[in-house]
Amino acid sequence: MTKISSIDNNNPVFNPVKFIQREREASKLNIDQINTFLESTSERRDLTHRLINEITNDRILETDSSYYDLNKSQQREITANKIARLALYMEHDIKTARNNFENKNLIQDLQKNNGKEPLLSSSDFTIFDKRLSLIANIDPQLSTRVGVHLGLFGNCIKGNGTDEQITYWLQERGASMIRGIYGCFAMTELGHGSNVGQLQTTAIFNESNNTFTINTPNLTATKWWIGGAAHSATHSVVYARLIVKGKDYGVKTFVVPLRNTKTFQLETGVVIGDIGAKMGRDGIDNGWIQFNNVIIPKENLLCRFIQLTNQGNGDVTVKVQPQLDQISGYSALLSGRVNMVMDSFRFGSKFATIATRYAVGRQQFASNKDGKNSNQEEVQLINYPLHQYRIIPQLALVYLISPVAFKLMDTYYETLDELYRVSTAKDNNALVTVSAKLKNLFISSASLKATNTWFVAQLIDELRQTCGGHGYSQYNAFGKGYNDWVVQCTWEGDNTVLSLTSAKSILKKFGDAAQKGKFDSKLDGDEFGYLDPSFIAEVYTNQVTADISDDSNLESFIQVWAILLVKSLVHIGKALKKNNDIDSLSKLLVQISRFHAIYLMLKTFHEKLENDKESHITDEVTKATMWNIFRLFSVYYIDKYSGEFLQLKLFKADDISNVIQPKLFKLMAIIRTDCIALADAFELPDNMLNAPIGFFDGDIYHNYFNEVTKNNPQETNGAGIPPYYMALTSMLSRE
Template sequence: MTRITANEFSGATFRPQQFVQSERQNSKLNIEQLNLFLESSPENAKLTHDLITQVTTDPVLKTGSDYYDLDKAQHRRATALKIAKMALYMEEDIQMAFKKYRNHDVVKGLQTDEKYPILTAKDLGIFDKRLSIISNQDPQLGTRIGVHLGLFGNCIRGNGTDEQIRYWLQEKGALFLKGIYGCFAMTELGHGSNVAQLQTRAIYDPKTESFVVNTPDLPATKWWIGGAAHSATHATVYARLIVEGKDYGVKTFVVPLRDPETFQLLAGVFIGDIGTKMGRDGIDNGWIQFQNVVIPREYMLSRYTKIVHSGSGVRVATEPTLDQISGYSALLNGRVNMVMDSFRFGSKFVTIAVRYAVGRQQFAADNDKSGNAPETQLINYPLHQYRVLPHLAIVYLISPVAFKLMDTYHSTLDELYKVSSAGDKGQLKLVSMKLKDLFIDSASLKATNTWLVAAVIDELRQACGGHGYSAYNGFGKGYNDWVVQCTWEGDNNILSLTSARSILKKYADLAKGKVQETESFRYLSPELVMAVLRGTKAAKLDTPKDYFEVWGIMLIKMLHFCAKLVKETKSADSISKHLVLISRFHAFHSMLRAFYLKLKSPSDSHVSDESSQEVLWKLYRLFSLYFIDKHSGEFQQFKVFTPDQISTLVQPKLMALLPEIRKECIALTDAFKLPDAMLNAPIGYYDGDIYNNYYNEVLKNNPPEADGPGKPEYHQCLTTMLRRGFQGTENLAKLGK
């Protein structure tokens, strides 16, 4: 029995399709312009659209609802097949970037001809975007390629000499998903965030000019290494450099793991599978132990640290300014990408939950006494608006800052590469300062946005009721895949603490007359700080600008409070709970400011349509108000707002915006332009036909048994149980005593 259609039936009727469609008919918004705003430019928007079409239709790459039923082994196999297909697309993407198609093999040139340039991040831009987009439908695939290109590749790019970069990434072919496949062996069983204390050792032997790599004890086992269990042929290994008995701290080395022809493990390399995880089981995370693995001296990545043989002696030469920071630079790429992921992944779940909220009906309105009125659409309940619409605002607010951060990352890293190749010390110092600000911003934005999106998925799943718990509507796997982003490549709490400590230091520097010139710290201008502390600058919510400035005021007051507390207690530990909030508020300020500047500039925003501009301003205000209200404890405690202002200003403004945005909620999610194949969640499909779509996907993946009766293979253990007799003791007298 498939769909039931009983024409004579006069009971409750549901019209989810009509509800969703009528929202579209009544919308005043310009979807195209909103999409340009979200995708940052017409070129980007077109590329995004083309890539989405390709990855959702390619028969190897596409991801259907059967995806939710795969077991670990099936996920791993499917991911490997997809990697191989992505490799083919990569060559095209590089040709596209070079705009050379005819009579020319760009990849061959890059791989075999030394006259070709070293590839920049920009040259890989199209493929990076493809990867980012496909991660949205299959996050584990994104990680598995991302570990190779983003972590293994960027570790070499950030720490290797030009020759090493060319050798490993181009000549060997790594950048083209060719020749070798890399993994990133940083974390150990006993050490995660504290990279400086990693215990794997690389002891230099001057006679043979080689390193001996060893895992000294169990906790030093490399652990969680994505790709190690089955796919990687090489690893960038973080290990202590030990030369003539002296420990120079943790450096990076390329260590071969498997023969790329046969995939057999090399001598001295012991590898196992980490096994099942909360999510992303398509990634073959593994553990690695090294026993006297010998690698040539040339395999140490030597951009900032070199082994120098002079006469009979050996010494280690380092570039102190950048040696340490470069060790972490491989992680920067991931953090920047995770902010973009937050936008894309969040947009998926907001689309699903908004469409469901418009199509689903539940209970009659409060004022219906007849009992016959049609049930109310979920989205028309103020509580449901409060549960869903702020998440829409969150996703809109992530986009501008994500694109801005990506641009800053690319320009700063390009600059660093050029300056360090040229060896210009003065310029190096300038770039390293920019790099530090990039660390602060990316850390605070990574932590804040990955946490926000975890809450987005979790709360929107609940807003879809029981159907949100079905695997086929995507929330379960989505959440399980997502939340590791809060932990890996910089634990969110650690990132928040380190970025907030740097912000606190910048605040302290103000007193010493150091002015912050950088974009992200405009709120630390001496004028504003003085005005806030003197009480001549009060928070208000009159003009659009006020909505981001209020977070600057909040930050100044909290920083002032924390600086005082640290002075009194002589310990930064006592304020760690506040520091986490400072990092979060800094991110909110950056997000609001980036959105504000973009929307104010017609050439940046690409939005000329007035209704569309207006609704974007509403989302902007909603984001700020929602979080002022969520953090009204701090806003009152630090006297940015009075209790009465919360009751009469903030909350009424917040609640008044919800029904306004509700009117355009379908158009606002349509503007993400996510096809059903990307959503992969039938209760959120475009046509709004919730019940038929959902029912069909469930039946497709769970067809009733061929022999009809719905008997489980284990039914005998149940029938035996149901048929059993009694087990008590009766008529013992018969036995005598």
């Protein structure tokens, strides 16, 4: 082989290493402090890095560039092997969380539930949940395949099962430890996605023998897209209509065995097929399921909020706790939504790192463009203002997602813990409070999930384009990254539907506040501060403004969005009064959800950075840059939504070109000088990026060339004769 691989380091053309190193050294930012900020706390940061280290150095779990050449069946098999490996890590992580390595039989004892060990609780899974979340950034299909079992199957049981059912399925049967049974989540049907209330699968109660008969009444009722169903799952939670004595009680959840746990043979009456090729995540064995008179015992109805009592004398009663029944039905999806905001941070950080490094290392066009001198130093891409506009705001976006993602995650665990506690204690007053909190969690998680999965889809797409053709190479992560990512905009709550529901709830709160002066500041003060009636009144009377031109007034960068939200809500309210047709306003409602997310992101970032203890950033230079990122984020989206700001008269027409846009470009130029450090601060190792044009050393061309040639060795005969050359030669020489 005679490959040329030299680069002349004295050649003024192409020395990405030099540029990247130079900018790295020149930056005065404190990377350590920033990384702690991004990882929430020092303890969490340490854990993150320990887990990344373990994942990326485990021979089975590691993911290198050969990943991009796997076909569907290879992906599925490798994923299954990785799941088996993760099961061992899970045991290890539970032991670590309990700080209990003395009881060698800890896992068996938990499964036997013999009272030697306290029941499993969510704190036992803190480490493993984080491990899974980090794996999502390397091999998303793996984390989904495990996430369906633990997150959807598990959380559906946790959210809808009684304490006994939870202990039975998740601990004694071993589901939580990935032992004994493997679950899937049969909600979606071929004909119904978002409209869960109209699912068609039936579960008819047989009072004579205390069983249910599960049926798929017609083609559109086929369970569809069920992750893990095609090959992995032994059990499923099934969303089906509870029918008792001919009466339809709506959709409830049931545990249905699908396969024998030893032989993996399908249970009788269960028909399963493979969904086949998808846009991405082919390592997940999504399947379809049809039920033909499948019989399950009465105990398999998950009944935390529903009671089915059969007196045996034809007297069957059904009692539902309506307030929580509805919420709990969806609660399994909540965890996924919360996780997707965290995924948005992690996925975004990965692609922002790759694109930033490439933009600093790649040069194109000399100032003197006569084309005659091939030795002239060309301009680094990142030095073009347009390129800064394409890169820097995306970097800022990722910074703004982190604090809100961690806060949402914490709120989620607190609220769910509270819900389990009070519903087990049957404390009805407390239930009302926690259900209000849960509703807020639904609103903000929906708005943040929809907004950020959309933003990050756009981020991946736009950053890929900044890498030109090299972004289109599968080895540089963007292609598969995008394909794997975009399903997040559709599943576990379609982004459009989520945006509408969260906006409608906000609109309702706004109506209560504006018309009735109702505002529960303890409940809503944090997330919905802009709905405080006194603030609304100030906006109404134009007493409140946000002066973006004053950099020192940091709160104005949040306030401007609070005002926009109120003005938009007023606008919608007026329109609604005229036509009383909420559907006709849905384009505006989607914006409400987006503006709410932007507001929350700015507010959470501000709160964290303002507080030295919370932010861990004491270095003044670093802090100043972090505030610039905060300002940039706000200003970038003001410019993006300038149409809305101008329509609602928050700004005058000239403000956009005289104030907003100059500020935007000024901030980008300032942040640009530290962009390598800001990308480094994500502290993602090369084997997590898995994209040679973004590796830490900046040796873009060698690294990329090496990965391509490693995965595509030249023909062994060295002659370059293609496998299908007969087809070509006979064509070229045809008479």
